[in-house]
Amino acid sequence: xxxxxxxxxxxxxxxxxxxxxxxxxxxxxxxxxxxxxxxxxxxxxxxxxxxxxxxxxxxxxxxxxxxxxxxxxxxxxxxxxxxxxxxxxxxxxxxxxxxxxxxxxxxxxxxxxxxxxxxxxxxxxxxxxxxxxxxxxxxxxxxxxxxxxxxxxxx
Amino acid sequence: xxxxxxxxxxxxxxxxxxxxxxxxxxxxxxxxxxxxxxxxxxxxxxxxxxxxxxxxxxxxxxxxxxxxxxxxxxxxxxxxxxxxxxxxxxxxxxxxxxxxxxxxx
Numbered sequence: 001x002x003x004x005x006x007x008x009x010x011x012x013x014x015x016x017x018x019x020x021x022x023x024x025x026x027x028x029x030x031x032x033x034x035x036x037x038x039x040x041x042x043x044x045x046x047x048x049x050x051x052x053x054x055x056x057x058x059x060x061x062x063x064x065x066x067x068x069x070x071x072x073x074x075x076x077x078x079x080x081x082x083x084x085x086x087x088x089x090x091x092x093x094x095x096x097x098x099x100x101x102x103x104x105x106x107x108x109x110x111x112x113x114x115x116x117x118x119x120x121x122x123x124x125x126x127x128x129x130x131x132x133x134x135x136x137x138x139x140x141x142x143x144x145x146x147x148x149x150x151x152x153x154x155x
Numbered sequence: 156x157x158x159x160x161x162x163x164x165x166x167x168x169x170x171x172x173x174x175x176x177x178x179x180x181x182x183x184x185x186x187x188x189x190x191x192x193x194x195x196x197x198x199x200x201x202x203x204x205x206x207x208x209x210x211x212x213x214x215x216x217x218x219x220x221x222x223x224x225x226x227x228x229x230x231x232x233x234x235x236x237x238x239x240x241x242x243x244x245x246x247x248x249x250x251x252x253x254x255x256x257x258x259x260x
Binding site for chain 1: 179213229233
């Protein structure tokens with residue numbers, strides 16, 4: 001395995017089960033992922049697809065691992081920008097763990113780690129997704145902790 | 156959030172974040188080689204940055220790689236920057252960058 005291009009971590013006051021549901025339920029995904037729709041049955045080997053509200057495919061790939069409520073690995077390629085698509089597939093890993101103590105909460109929290117590794121050189125792809133993830137993650141955190149997101153409109 | 160502000164209130168730690176921003180996923184030795192700080196000092200600063208979740212580490216074989224984690228900074232921005240101001244601020248910061256680049260000799 002190559003070295004991850006980036007590693008993002010957020011701590012969320014929730015349970016691993018609720019976080020897993022938020023990562024896999026299409027209705028919930030749409031709320032924090034700028035209205036994107038996700039299509040997948042979350043079984044290893046199954047196709048995975050992220051689509052814009054108008055039905056165009058944004059990204060696609062396949063599920064490599066899905067262990068609820070702990071670990072999700074997606075083979076992931078951009079489909080709507082030719083220069084990013086040309087860079088090929090990345091591997092996105094989402095890991096859910098219990099953190100025993102997180103100072104902001106003074107107690108237990110769920111730690112979500114998101115990493116992306118490229119199979120080849122993916123400078124443009126990594127630049128594009130690394131900018132999007134912090135927004136998605138803080139929206140997701142806000143949704144799980146307060147029931148609402150900071151901003152819903154598309155990027 | 157207190158931990159984030161404490162961690163950022165130090166020029167050496169901001170320098171370390173700048174180094175990771177330029178080249179993400181470095182070992183302690185790589186970071187030390189490019190800085191005028193002792194290994195102990197870099198290691199102590201990294202521990203404070205990790206505590207604040209601004210730096211995340213990943214084990215790769217025998218190596219420990221350090222990554223800049225911008226998520227807490229984004230959460231702070233989110234808290235005070237309203238959704239309606241966001242685009243105007245982006246436009247201002249794009250303009251500032253364009254003007255500053257344009258004024259270079």
